[in-house]
Amino acid sequence: MTDKPQSRDDQPAESEPQESATPRDEAPETQRTSDNERPKALIEPRTDEKPHIEVREEVPRPRLGPAGEEIRDVTPRDRRRINRRELLKLAPVIALGAFAIPKLQQPLLNTGLHFSDWTAGKLFGPRRLEPTYSNSKVAPFDKFPYNYYDVVDPGVDLASWTLTVEGLVKRPGDYTLQQIQSLPKQVQNTRHVCVEGWDVVGNFGGVRASDFLRWVGADLTARFLEVECADEYYESIDMETILHPQTIFCYEMYGRPLDRGHGAPLGLRMPTKLGYKQAKYLNTVRVTNVLKPGMRGYWEDQGYDWYGGL
Amino acid sequence: MATNASILETPKPQTITVSYEHPFIVRLAHWLNAVALFVMITSGLRIFRAFPSFGPKIPQQNFWVPPPGITLGGWLAGAIQWHFTFMWIFVGSGVMYLVYQIVSGHWRQVLFMPHDIPGVWPMVRHYFLFGKKPPVVAAYNPLQKLAYTSTVFFGAVSFLSGLVMYKPVQFWWLTALLGGFRLARVWHFMAMCGFVAFIPGHLIMVALHGWNNFYSMITGWKRDPEYIE
Numbered sequence: 001m002t003d004k005p006q007s008r009d010d011q012p013a014e015s016e017p018q019e020s021a022t023p024r025d026e027a028p029e030t031q032r033t034s035d036n037e038r039p040k041a042l043i044e045p046r047t048d049e050k051p052h053i054e055v056r057e058e059v060p061r062p063r064l065g066p067a068g069e070e071i072r073d074v075t076p077r078d079r080r081r082i083n084r085r086e087l088l089k090l091a092p093v094i095a096l097g098a099f100a101i102p103k104l105q106q107p108l109l110n111t112g113l114h115f116s117d118w119t120a121g122k123l124f125g126p127r128r129l130e131p132t133y134s135n136s137k138v139a140p141f142d143k144f145p146y147n148y149y150d151v152v153d154p155g156v157d158l159a160s161w162t163l164t165v166e167g168l169v170k171r172p173g174d175y176t177l178q179q180i181q182s183l184p185k186q187v188q189n190t191r192h193v194c195v196e197g198w199d200v201v202g203n204f205g206g207v208r209a210s211d212f213l214r215w216v217g218a219d220l221t222a223r224f225l226e227v228e229c230a231d232e233y234y235e236s237i238d239m240e241t242i243l244h245p246q247t248i249f250c251y252e253m254y255g256r257p258l259d260r261g262h263g264a265p266l267g268l269r270m271p272t273k274l275g276y277k278q279a280k281y282l283n284t285v286r287v288t289n290v291l292k293p294g295m296r297g298y299w300e301d302q303g304y305d306w307y308g309g310l
Numbered sequence: 311m312a313t314n315a316s317i318l319e320t321p322k323p324q325t326i327t328v329s330y331e332h333p334f335i336v337r338l339a340h341w342l343n344a345v346a347l348f349v350m351i352t353s354g355l356r357i358f359r360a361f362p363s364f365g366p367k368i369p370q371q372n373f374w375v376p377p378p379g380i381t382l383g384g385w386l387a388g389a390i391q392w393h394f395t396f397m398w399i400f401v402g403s404g405v406m407y408l409v410y411q412i413v414s415g416h417w418r419q420v421l422f423m424p425h426d427i428p429g430v431w432p433m434v435r436h437y438f439l440f441g442k443k444p445p446v447v448a449a450y451n452p453l454q455k456l457a458y459t460s461t462v463f464f465g466a467v468s469f470l471s472g473l474v475m476y477k478p479v480q481f482w483w484l485t486a487l488l489g490g491f492r493l494a495r496v497w498h499f500m501a502m503c504g505f506v507a508f509i510p511g512h513l514i515m516v517a518l519h520g521w522n523n524f525y526s527m528i529t530g531w532k533r534d535p536e537y538i539e
Contacts, residue, residue: 066448072330079531197357197358199492310478310479
């Protein structure tokens with residue numbers, strides 16, 4: 001910027017503000033001393049002079065405000081026309097008013113929620129692991145909340161309990177806890193996150209859901225796993241999450257058999273899902289491609305989002 | 311003489327000087343954002359009400375329980391529906407605004423820079439302590455730049471901390487960067503407080519500058535701008 005202009009170049013630059021201060025139309029062409037413009041004026045025929053000036057008067061030269069704003073002098077009618085046009089361009093904002101219409105509100109919010117669930121499914125990394133924590137970061141057992149919707153203990157008969165496996169599986173039927181525990185055990189220190197906003201790191205042990213489903217010959221290309229619980233709670237989970245390496249059928253917490261309040265004898269533990277997806281007191285699991293309406297999940301059927309992923 | 315002058319004046323159409331102060335994208339982003347921010351704050355407070363603490367669940371020590379009257383959604387699930395719907399509009403309008411500012415180069419007018427720091431105090435003195443009004447030298451004064459730039463900062467913090475609360479496992483690296491899941495809730499809440507602090511000051515300034523100034527944020531054009539004779 002500063003090194004380029006010579007003393008000769010500086011002169012026109014300095015005279016420019018003076019030029020713009022006085023309207024350019026009024027400056028007579030003959031007063032210009034620049035070598036570039038003098039021959040132009042000579043070449044131009046005299047007859048052209050008049051229309052040339054008229055054109056200049058019709059097209060107002062752009063005036064700019066201090067911050068580069070375009071400035072115009074308009075008639076009141078033109079101003080109304082401009083304002084109307086600019087106002088119409090804000091139609092997308094007015095469209096948000098649809099959320100205030102009672103009949104449209106819930107369908108619109110459901111659309112937003114489904115879009116968020118769809119995005120959440122796209123964001124899910126089937127191999128992305130929830131960080132595991134050292135034993136010192138695990139909350140003491142008595143600081144791990146009992147969370148339930150109805151009763152903390154639905155009174156499961158632990159002696160006669162079996163897990164019913166249904167749907168798209170080669171070997172459906174009732175499986176005992178001993179059979180489930182015969183499969184390799186995974187123990188994890190992972191974070192449990194509640195939709196309310198609290199979180200707690202716990203110690204969980206169980207069988208990988210993917211191991212168990214392979215063992216019973218489930219169709220792993222199916223889309224969902226439905227679960228039903230002793231307390232009449234129910235859930236449905238996408239198969240991608242069920243096959244996640246940290247998703248387990250949990251029968252142990254803190255090295256002890258699952259107690260009744262935490263879902264004895266068997267619960268679902270998924271570090272990639274919110275708490276309300278982690279069904280306790282499991283009775284039935286069903287491999288399926290179709291979710292029954294009104295059976296997507298106890299809380300989901302009342303308005304919570306179905307995906308509930310973390 | 312008088313009749314002569316009136317003859318000359320009558321054929322001239324009466325004109326109004328208008329200046330284009332706010333480009334369309336900025337206005338669109340502003341109003342979408344205003345609606346989205348209102349929904350995000352009120353529904354967010356309802357979500358916070360479900361666990362109004364930043365500590366553990368056991369023992370739970372409430373930080374502040376927002377009164378239902380200032381919340382939206384009716385219950386936790388309803389508030390989540392609002393929050394998860396308008397977060398797209400909030401982020402979308404924010405991204406649209408930022409991209410426009412960068413591409414148009416207008417960010418130079420509004421981004422608060424270190425050389426603006428000395429100009430903040432004179433503006434504060436003028437607004438709050440009845441000091442002399444500093445000369446207007448740019449589109450936005452240093453205090454305005456600070457206010458508008460800080461809203462972009464609050465928006466960025468609320469977006470990033472919100473992402474951590476929404477998907478702490480998928481964005482585990484961001485969770486670690488923000489200091490974990492619980493701290494992300496703190497950042498999210500503080501960004502909300504930043505917005506809440508900005509809004510009254512903003513609205514008071516809008517009210518003080520009158521209808522004409524406000525109208526330019528709707529149509530873009532300001533009538534009789536103060537900088538034109």
